[in-house]
Amino acid sequence: MTQILLATVLGTLFALGTFLVLRRDVVRVVWGIAIIGQSANLYLVTMGGLSGGAPIASHGAHGFAEQPTDPLVQALVLTAIVIGFGTTAFALVLTYRVYEEHGTIDTYKLGGEGS
């Protein structure tokens, strides 16, 4: 059941993100990219296994209290979250600049159709 639940949740989130990316409104496109990025992170973390303690060894006890989860995926995803933030912020400011330059955030008009 775990797999089905995870697969359904991730599939739905990806579908919702894709739908947003296909919208006319540039802001919604940015949201779509953000949702897809978040979902991908989620997927990576679940690949490390759902059970296990935090991968933190205490100095005093010399070791983990219980078997830790995979720290490698967490390190990867941490980097990914930060970079995702960078791209989202950049995309937003780009949107703002596009509005300043063209006076619209409608991708149809920006793409030349109906302009």
Added chain:
Amino acid sequence: MAPDGVALVTAVFLPFLAAPFVVPATRLLGERVAYPCGIVAAACFGLVASQFGAEGVVAFEWIPSLGVALRLYVDGLSLLVAFLASGVGVLVFVYSAGYLHGEGEQPRYYASLLVFMGSMLGLVLAADLITLFVFWELTSLSSFSLIGYYQRESDSQYGARKAMLVTVAGGLFLLVGFVVLYAVSGEALAEPTYALVTADGGGLLDNADAVRETLRDEGLLIPVLGLLAVGAGAKSAQVPLHVWLPNAMEAPTPVSAFLHSATMVKAGVYLVGRFRPLLGSPEWEALFVTLGLATMTVTAILAVAASDIKELLAYSTASHLGLIVAGFGFQSALGAETGSLHLLNHAMFKAALFLVAGIVAHEAGTRAIDDLGGLRHDLPITAGVTVVAALGMAGVPPFNGFYSKEFLFEAAVAFAEGAGGLAWLVPAVAVFGSVFTFLYSIRFLMLFFGDRPEGLGDVHRPPLSMLAPAGLLGVVALLLGLVPQVAVDLLIGRVFEGVSSTPGGGAAHRVATAGVAVPEAVPGVEAAAAEGEGFTVGLPTKLSPAVAMSAVTILAGLAAYPFYGRLRDGIRSVLAVGPTTVDWWYDNGVEGVETLGRRTIDVVQTGMVRTYATWAVGTFAALTLAGYLAAGIGFPAISGVGPGVTRPIVLVLLLAVVAGFAVDTSPSHVAGVLTLSILGFMIAIFYILMDAPDLALTQLLIETLVLVIFLLVLDQLPAFYGEIDRWIAVRDVAVSAVVGLTVFLTVAVSTAQTPDPDLPTYLADTAPVPETHGSIILEYGGGGNVVNVILVDFRAFDTLGEISVIAMAAISVLTLLGRRTVGGSE
């Protein structure tokens, strides 16, 4: 005598070093900058000459990890072409001073010419395939710049682009051939090598037999031959890649004389000569004899149809290059003699003729053949040079071209005697092509004889700087014709050795592998001398088949000359329309590619984000699903309730999905941002529940920041919602559903697999035990948080990259916000 490395490297790189100084020198000297450039060329000539008599290789490290070195090799062949490149270079610089008088953009011209000369020297001296390739393409590049000297004229642009496309594309074939040779050398020799020759005999040419046999065993001999033939054929204008050479004549005439007669086009035949000992075989003979003779005949016929003196010379150049290629193609000693001798002969008479053409065009103001005639009264010295050079080109004794053409006839007859049957076509075609050569040579000569046409205006005397180089070349051509044995003894004999035997002095394989023994009884007087000792050349003293062939050529030419006009019109009418037009294939090919490109852009680049996104995600989904289908992966069996899913996790995930739907259906930007934030925070809580405290912290921080930034930006944006068209919505839902389904399958399939047990076991087994691997995280890393230790110690460069991305994003944001006032286009 071993070659001097310093002298060779200086000769190659001096022109490159001098090129940047042309611009400041022009400011100082004006048009007289041609002379210092000529001095550079003369210095190169001197440095090359100082290596006269040397033979061997010098190597400098370049990219040792890839086995690429700057290896320079001196033997007869490389010396000859290096002499041509630097010697004709001197004359061309001097000539340009007169020819380009009053033209603009001279610094670019002289700098390109210097770069070209250096590239050519590097090309012929290179003993490393990669070095050779680099210089090979450099000659194409500098040639592009020189052909396009008259930048604003569409003919120049067309010619330059055409030359570039054909020769550079050919060079890429060559590169593939070189890489195949490299791969094969790994099997034939101890280790793979790009070196043609090395000091310790480990190069490709040193082990020619072994490499050739390995190639044959692998079935790669014919592919490699084909690749080299395309590369060399593109450079040396062999049929059907000859089409660029006539258009290259848009270049200033000294460039045509230098690049497109004496040097650059010689690069292709040089390559054929250089690889002859390595790849010489019956296949080689069949390929290059066919290629050479076809080129020689076809382009000679095209030359007869030419209406412009430079066009005539261009086709004639291709024709003579075909002769050299055919010569190098024959596996008999006579073939090597043909190629080596004609390499020098052609450079001399053709460079002289180009310089003559330049003088005629410059002084008479036209290059149209029909408008010119009787120029001997106006240009007596030039006429003298033309007599020597044109008769040499025609192959009339005792002028220089006669001897190499005799060798070609002898080689063709020997080949035919050995192979029999259809091979007798070879001498027949050689004679047929030579008749046309004779015809157009005489036509060029007749520019100076006969009557002056009415329309020809005043013809001025050429300046000394233009006359002297042409005269010098004419004198050399004359001497080559009168005492050819001197040239053979000095240099050509060694060229002959270079193209017929391997550098180690190894026995030449040519006769044996060709299966065509040169009969001792070939009645030709100039039978091959003993191997490795050059050969003899001279006027024939008794009747042989070759002499008869020469006689037939000249008599047939003389008989046909009165019908030159009708012949020319006939050829032109054949060439007038359709696929037989010279440029038909090239023009339609290039135009087709351009049209295809424009149409593809119209379809692919709509300027609509949604089109790109649809294609991108659609391709991603299709490829993934196709991959599952191909691999036969089905939906995994699900058994029982998996581990680790607690009620809070289910709840959090469901909330995240609900938030996602709320984002998609949000009526306003603010509502969307807030629900997006809910999604983000749910994911943060999920991380907490997953025992990933670092991720949760980061996610919380970032979500907060993103919310703030979104709200700040949204304040400045209009409330545009974009009403949804019903059909577009249906389509988008379908696309999204496909993506969702793909992800669903992927997650189900991938999480059904048990992860490699090594990694968790590694941590479980080692981390709690400090005396073994536990020390890595705790003591070496100096921290208890494994994720942190990974980020700052084990993958520190990744983190550095991450920081750089953030910094770049920040700089871009600042630029986007700040440049507005500066750029100000409102």
